[in-house]
Amino acid sequence: MQGKKIIxxxxxxxxxxxxxxxxxxxxKAGAEVRVIMTPSAKDFIxxxxxxxxxxxPVGCDxxxxxxxxxxxxxxxxCWADLLLIAPLSASTLSKMATGNCDNLLMxxxxxARCPVMVAPAMDLxxxxxxxxxxxxDLLVKHGVRVIQPAxxxxxxxxxxxxxxxxxxxxxxxxxxxxVNGLSLSGVKALVSAGPTYEAIDPVRYIGNRSTGKMGxxxxxxxxxxxAQVVLVTGPTALHTQHPAIKNVTVESAQQMHDACMQHxxxxxxxxxxxxxxxxxxxxxxxxxxxKKDAALSVHLTPTIDILAAMGSQKSAGQVLIGFALETEQExxxxxxxxxxxxxxHIVLNSLNDPGAGFxxxxxxxxxxxKDGAVAEFSTRTKKxxxxxxxxxxxRSNKK
Ligand code: CTP
Numbered sequence: 001m002q003g004k005k006i007i008x009x010x011x012x013x014x015x016x017x018x019x020x021x022x023x024x025x026x027x028k029a030g031a032e033v034r035v036i037m038t039p040s041a042k043d044f045i046x047x048x049x050x051x052x053x054x055x056x057p058v059g060c061d062x063x064x065x066x067x068x069x070x071x072x073x074x075x076x077x078c079w080a081d082l083l084l085i086a087p088l089s090a091s092t093l094s095k096m097a098t099g100n101c102d103n104l105l106m107x108x109x110x111x112a113r114c115p116v117m118v119a120p121a122m123d124l125x126x127x128x129x130x131x132x133x134x135x136x137d138l139l140v141k142h143g144v145r146v147i148q149p150a151x152x153x154x155x156x157x158x159x160x161x162x163x164x165x166x167x168x169x170x171x172x173x174x175x176x177x178x179v180n181g182l183s184l185s186g187v188k189a190l191v192s193a194g195p196t197y198e199a200i201d202p203v204r205y206i207g208n209r210s211t212g213k214m215g216x217x218x219x220x221x222x223x224x225x226x227a228q229v230v231l232v233t234g235p236t237a238l239h240t241q242h243p244a245i246k247n248v249t250v251e252s253a254q255q256m257h258d259a260c261m262q263h264x265x266x267x268x269x270x271x272x273x274x275x276x277x278x279x280x281x282x283x284x285x286x287x288x289x290x291k292k293d294a295a296l297s298v299h300l301t302p303t304i305d306i307l308a309a310m311g312s313q314k315s316a317g318q319v320l321i322g323f324a325l326e327t328e329q330e331x332x333x334x335x336x337x338x339x340x341x342x343x344x345h346i347v348l349n350s351l352n353d354p355g356a357g358f359x360x361x362x363x364x365x366x367x368x369x370k371d372g373a374v375a376e377f378s379t380r381t382k383k384x385x386x387x388x389x390x391x392x393x394x395r396s397n398k399k
Contacts, residue, residue: 089122349364
């Protein structure tokens with residue numbers, strides 16, 4: 001980060017108050033930050049605040065009436081190593097998609113030769129709106145890096161996706177961008193995520209509480225570093241827009257096996273984060289099972305172990321990573337899986353750790369490697385953990 005030149009665009013969103021913290025983090029790490037604010041950003045945070053934290057004047061208009069100078073948007077666009085827009089409002093997003101150059105930030109965006117990264121912030125329904133989706137897709141198609149918004153309570157009181165990522169997470173993404181660049185360019189990766197559903201009848205299934213967040217975060221991080229990723233997912237509410245991620249959706253363990261095996265031999269990095277069912281009903285009833293007074297038993301048979309199948313076929317150039325979710329004798333069970341399934345690394349989450357496991361945005365894991373190394377990661381967001389895991393995996397890819 002030392003000496004990196006960053007333009008931070010701030011737009012009209014309540015999340016603008018977090019931009020001051022983001023500037024502090026970037027400046028403290030040695031970056032040179034110039035802030036540009038759109039007219040409506042000034043309704044949420046003052047240029048004075050941003051000027052004090054960035055230690056430079058803030059650009060708001062083409063012309064500075066105080067000293068009669070003008071902000072040269074072409075020079076600014078050429079100066080920067082990165083244009084980061086955080087928060088990105090729905091309005092500026094739509095201007096970026098159409099090239100509507102009605103303020104200084106848009107002029108800098110259109111002149112910028114450097115990579116562009118955005119951290120959207122908007123309300124739940126605005127984020128889901130088809131126009132927002134189209135605009136984001138267009139930006140992504142043209143190489144803009146999107147730091148996906150987080151889910152949580154929004155300023156409106158609604159709860160869902162749309163909240164700008166925390167400044168610390170945005171900072172880590174920027175840092176990783178400068179440190180790692182496209183270090184995995186040319187590498188093919190396979191990631192599995194989410195639960196599997198095993199049908200009992202056309203209506204019911206056996207499933208589990210996995211949301212897919214960890215696997216999606218790993219896939220996004222691999223793609224951000226230049227890897228071509230196939231992401232095989234069981235039923236989840238998540239989606240990805242990264243052009244380097246091919247998302248294959250499946251339902252059952254058998255379908256996940258078939259989809260993964262189609263790609264396995266072509267991939268160097270394989271991260272199996274899915275919570276695959278270990279058992280399935282022996283027969284799925286063709287018709288809906290009707291309620292009766294008597295008890296009902298469903299006979300279960302084992303599913304195919306995808307990770308073990310991969311471990312037995314793995315070639316020397318492949319790095320295979322499994323996950324283990326344990327509730328007791330965590331270390332012994334994880335090490336057993338590492339050896340039995342012939343893995344390079346196993347990522348252990350313990351359900352006994354607060355903030356770890358299904359549904360949480362955070363995770364706390366220990367990674368055991370086949371060379372005996374043990375890496376412990378304290379509680380952190382799944383996106384941050386994805387950066388750490390991809391660092392670890394990338395190192396073993398080079399060996
Ligand atoms: N896994 C898999 N196919 C299965 C079951 C699990 O590929 N049918 C993978 C998971 O994606 C995960 C790892 O194996 O990476 C560990 O899964 P887990 O269910 O914890 O391991 P098991 O060996 O099935 O042990 P147990 O359920 O008894 O803990």
